[in-house]
Every structure is written in C-alpha cells, then in structure tokens.
Amino acid sequence: MSTIDVQNVQANLRLLRERIEAAGGSSVEIVAVTKTFGVDAIDAAVGSGITNIGENYAQECVAKLRDHPSPPTVHFIGHLQRNKIRKLAPIVDVWQTVDRVEVGLEISKRAPGAKVMVQVDISGEETKSGCDPAQAPSLVDSLVTDGLDVVGLMGIGPLGEPEMSRPGFRLLRSLVDELGLAECSMGMSGDLEVAVEEGSTMVRVGRALFGERPPKHV
Ligand SMILES: *Cc1c(COP(=O)(O)O)cnc(C)c1O
Numbered sequence: 001m002s003t004i005d006v007q008n009v010q011a012n013l014r015l016l017r018e019r020i021e022a023a024g025g026s027s028v029e030i031v032a033v034t035k036t037f038g039v040d041a042i043d044a045a046v047g048s049g050i051t052n053i054g055e056n057y058a059q060e061c062v063a064k065l066r067d068h069p070s071p072p073t074v075h076f077i078g079h080l081q082r083n084k085i086r087k088l089a090p091i092v093d094v095w096q097t098v099d100r101v102e103v104g105l106e107i108s109k110r111a112p113g114a115k116v117m118v119q120v121d122i123s124g125e126e127t128k129s130g131c132d133p134a135q136a137p138s139l140v141d142s143l144v145t146d147g148l149d150v151v152g153l154m155g156i157g158p159l160g161e162p163e164m165s166r167p168g169f170r171l172l173r174s175l176v177d178e179l180g181l182a183e184c185s186m187g188m189s190g191d192l193e194v195a196v197e198e199g200s201t202m203v204r205v206g207r208a209l210f211g212e213r214p215p216k217h218v
Contacts, residue, residue, distance in 0.1 A: 004037065004210060009044040012209045016192075020203065023196035031075050031185075033206035036213045039064050045209065046072050054096075054204050057216065058084035065091045077154070077204055079129050082106045089114075096154045096185055099131045101142050108146035115149045117185055120175065122155040122168030130155065136175050152176060152183025152201070162191035169198035 013030075020028050032045035033054040042053055042064065055061035056078030065071050075094045080103050089110035097119040098104050107114055118139050121130030131139050136153065143150050155172040157165025169186050176184040176199075187195025189208035196203070206213060 004040040004044045006044045006047055008211075009041075009209055010048045013048050013050065016205060016208055019193060019208075020196055023193040025196035025200070028196055028200060029202040031077070031202060031204045032209055033077065033188075033204050034064075034210070035060065035078070035206065036216050037210055039068070041210050042068070042072065046070075052094075052202075054206075058088055060216075062087050062091060075204075086110050094151070097129070098139070098143065099129055101139065104139070104143040104146050104148060108143075108148050113147055113149055115151050116143055117152045117154040117183060118143070118150065119154045119156075120172055122172050122186075123158040124168065125158055133171055133175060137179060140179055140181075150181065152181045152185060153179075154185035157186070157188070157191045157195070162194045165191040165194050166198060169195050169200070173199040 029052060030050055031052040031054040032050045034041040035056040045053060051072050052075055053072045054075045054077040065074055073093045074091055075096050076088060076092045077096045080097050082102055085106045093115065095107055095114060095116045098116045099119045107116060118136055119130040120133050120136050140150050153172055153176050155168060157168055172186055173184050183201050184199055185202040185204065187200045187203035189205050192203045
C-alpha cells in the first residue's frame with residue numbers, strides 16, 4: 001500500500017500550478033492520475049481541491065470508486081476494452097481514450113450521451129494506442145451520430161525528451177481547432193510545459209503530484 005501525505009500533495013499541487021502558469025496556461029484543468037495508488041491518493045487530491053481523477057485500469061477503477069462516498073469526476077485514460085465498458089459505465093464521467101467505432105458504440109449503449117474524447121496517436125510510435133490523426137474527424141462524426149457528447153481530443157507524447165512531444169501536441173491542437181472542439185487533453189508530469197505552450201486545456205498528472213508510482217498488481 002502506498003502512503004500518501006496530503007500536505008505533500010498540496011505542496012506539489014502548488015508547484016504544478018506554478019509550472020502551468022510559467023508555461024503560459026491560465027485556465028488549464030488538472031486531472032490527477034491515481035492509477036496504482038490507493039484510495040488515499042484520490043482522497044488527497046480531492047482534499048487539495050482537485051475535482052478530476054484519472055484512472056487507467058478497469059478493475060482497479062471500479063474497485064476504488066464503486067463505493068466511494070463522494071466520488072470525484074472520473075476520467076478513464078487507459079486502453080479501453082469493449083468488454084470492460086459495462087462495468088465502468090456507472091463510474092466513469094469522461095471517456096478519454098475512445099479510439100475506434102466499436103468502443104464508441106458500446107459506450108453509447110451503456111452510458112447514453114456520455115462525454116467522450118477521441119484518443120489520437122500523436123506519438124509516431126507503434127506501442128501507443130489511439131486512432132490515426134487522419135481518421136479523427138470521421139471517428140468524431142460517428143460518435144456524434146451515436147449520440148455521444150464529444151468534448152475533445154486526447155493524446156500522449158512519445159517517451160523521451162519533453163521537446164519530442166511538441167510536433168504531436170501541435171498537431172493535436174490543430175485537429176481540436178479544425179473540429180471545433182473544446183478540450184485538448186495533453187501533457188503529463190514530464191512534458192506539461194510543452195503541452196501548455198501548444199494549447200493544452202487539460203493536463204493529466206500523476207508523479208508530479210504523488211511521487212513515483214507503486215507497481216501495478218491487479
Ligand atoms: C500514467 C498516465 C499519465 C500520468 O503520467 P505521469 O507521468 O505520472 O504524470 C497521464 N496520462 C496517461 C494516459 C497515463 O497513462
């Protein structure tokens with residue numbers, strides 16, 4: 001079990017806000033990524049004034065949030081498997097990683113009208129998920145046709161130097177503008193300055209708030 005110190009999280013949040021501001025971000029939302037941490041991380045984030053939580057793993061997400069007395073706004077940011085959507089539907093508020101038509105269809109069945117984002121592969125790496133940038137407009141169209149509330153696009157920068165994320169972030173932002181969407185979810189602990197400079201509206205931050213993650217054991 002991880003031990004989370006609320007005062008540490010509060011101090012880290014102040015530093016995080018300073019980083020965002022220094023990069024020119026004025027109204028960037030913070031999603032606290034609590035994967036592999038215990039419920040204490042969720043509670044520390046909420047206690048520090050963060051209202052958005054990000055989780056990656058279906059089983060873990062359900063286990064930690066199903067019986068939570070005052071659940072925050074839950075963003076699912078991990079790879080989405082179609083057969084996990086039914087269980088997640090009562091818990092997830094924003095589905096950030098929709099990358100194919102079948103996943104959107106299943107969400108529209110289990111959570112009609114839900115808020116979704118299209119995950120776009122901006123890494124240029126084989127290992128990352130997300131739809132091809134060229135396919136994002138048609139995927140957005142099909143999700144809207146399914147009755148889903150498409151709020152934006154989401155992308156993950158490549159591993160390595162933060163600067164390597166810039167071309168992909170720029171591409172994602174231009175797609176968001178082209179499609180007239182509100183949210184551009186990009187930037188993590190390591191590359192959030194670059195993301196904010198390129199027009200991120202939402203950063204997803206784990207380690208910069210909670211420290212190194214315990215290993216996954218679900
Ligand atoms: C784990 C994860 C994050 C947070 O990463 P940190 O480096 O801990 O800030 C953000 N987005 C996604 C999709 C993740 O899987």
